[in-house]
Amino acid sequence: MASTNKSKVLRIEPLECKDARWATLVKTTYTDPEGVERTWESSKRLTRPAGSDIDGVGVVAILQDPSKPHDDPRILLQKQWRPPIDATVIEVPAGLIDPNETAEQCAIRELKEETGYMGKVVDDGFGASPIMFNDPGFCNTNLRMIHVTVDMSLHENQNPQPSLEDNEFIETFSVPFKDLWVECKKFEKAGYAIDARVGTLAEGVECARRWKLF
Known part of the structure; x- marks a missing residue:
């Protein structure tokens, strides 16, 4: 770990x-x-481009293989050291939006660049979240979370190769989505910092389980 x-x-x-x-x-x-x-x-x-209502996106990328319908879906995560907190952070793929780029286009581009995976934005109305503000008492930074599926049976996803910039050092991995809360607790105990987006996703999954929302 x-x-x-x-x-x-x-x-x-x-x-x-x-x-x-x-x-x-x-x-x-x-x-x-x-x-x-x-x-x-x-x-x-x-850095927000003119005409854009967001600074960037976070990507909730779910790995699934249609040929293995009984396997648990996995969420794609990253380890990335962040200078402001001098710690390695557990994150989702994310990045700043380019001029004239939609949030969905940004998500697919960042996912490919940071992880090598080719994904598809969920198209049933759940593709993009409302605009979220990371810490509105301190900064105006905002983003949309984009929900993406990654078909692990596709040839292009068999051996994904990221295209990282020279100042990016990112380790990509995945965990069962249903176990995200437990995994976050393990990572914290091991000395990692938990990005708020990952922690919120984990808390949502755990809340849904504990209160039997579905």
């Missing part, structure tokens, strides 16, 4: 807003319900 990533933080130093490429700090002045003027400090993304 241990990650092979050997990255480490060398130093942390202040960053002037004028030098920021990806995000900046802003101070918002507003009035509360009683008319009192207040201020709020937060971070703002600098």
Whole structure:
């Protein structure tokens, strides 16, 4: 279960807003319900394309083989070290949206680039989630979760080869979707950080089981 990533933080130093490429700090002045003027400090993304309503996507990729209908569906996950928290994080495939790209197109592209898998967006109205804000008290970053199926019987998914950028070091793996909560607890115990998207998915699966929603 241990990650092979050997990255480490060398130093942390202040960053002037004028030098920021990806995000900046802003101070918002507003009035509360009683008319009192207040201020709020937060971070703002600098990468959202003009005309886009989201910064990026997360991909819920479910691996299934139609020739094995009784096998449990598996969810595709990744291990990726993240400098802000100096830890290897358990994540779903994700990425920033390109100009003139739909959320669905972004998801299929990022899935192929990061994992090598070719997927298909679910087309029954469940393909894209509502817009979600990761931490609205701190940052305006948002995304849609895109639900994708990966047909493991297809030739192109037999030996997937990612096309990672030179600063990306990603380990891809999968776990049974029904066991995601238990797996997250194991990863946490082993010293990994859990991305909120993965943790929320795991919690949803566990809630559905415990309260017998289906």
